[in-house]
Amino acid sequence: MSADHCQEICKAIRQGELSEAGLYSDSAQESSLDAVKRQSYFADVPATIKEMVDDKIRKLQPELEQHFKESFNKRFEASKFLLYREGHFFAPHRDNQLGRRVNMSIYLNDQTDEPADGSYSGGMLKIYGLIDRPDWENRGVDLCGKRGMLVAYPAHLIHEITPVLSGERYAIVSRFLDAQA
Incomplete structure (x- = not known):
């Protein structure tokens, strides 16, 4: 995603209506709020931005199917636009319910070690299970966010967002x- 698109989307998130992001429960088949496990916001952005982002994701499908060696449904989960403020986080979890196969996260701003205008510190995406060895079972791989970067990984892997500092x-x-979903 280009720097200009990222800036445009960040602006839309700041101007959009925010709602607390919930947790999906397989057993209840609904979303609920749990501030102990997740603190962040979903932002409502204009339809033109949603369509632009979803179109870009659709175009990635053949490449991701080849990479992950499987076929996905032509229908994918519509993009959600997230805002994490200082102290916000998402505790370790999996996203493999509802036929979800591959998660995609797109960074819209840079993660830095020191506070800087337009960036954030902390808020690290940490993915567990990327290295299939017993000594790595409880070790996560930290991914440093760079504006425009897309990260795709299997939805069954445990992952988290560490607190934004x-x-x-x-x-x-x-x-x-799933192709069947």
Whole structure:
């Protein structure tokens, strides 16, 4: 995603209506709020931005199917636009419910070690299970966010967002689904 698109989307998130992001429960088949496990916001952005982002994701499908060696449903989970403020986080979890196969996270601003205008510190995406060895079972791989970067990984892997220490973290998430879903 280009720097200009990232800036445009960050602006839309700041101007959009925010709602607390919830947790999906397989057993209840609904979303609920749990501030102990997740603190962040979903932002409502204009339809033109949603369509632009979803179109870009659709175009990635053949490449991701080849990379992950599987077919996905032509229908994917619509993009969600997220805002994490200082102190916000998402505790370790999996996203493999509802036929979800591959998670995609798109960073809209840079993660830095020191506070800087337009960036954030902390808020690290940490993915567990990327290295299939017993001594790595409880070790996560930290991914440093760079504006415009897309990260795709299997939805069954445990992952988390560590607490944001300063600034605001802007991101987009979406998922490709099972071919049968």
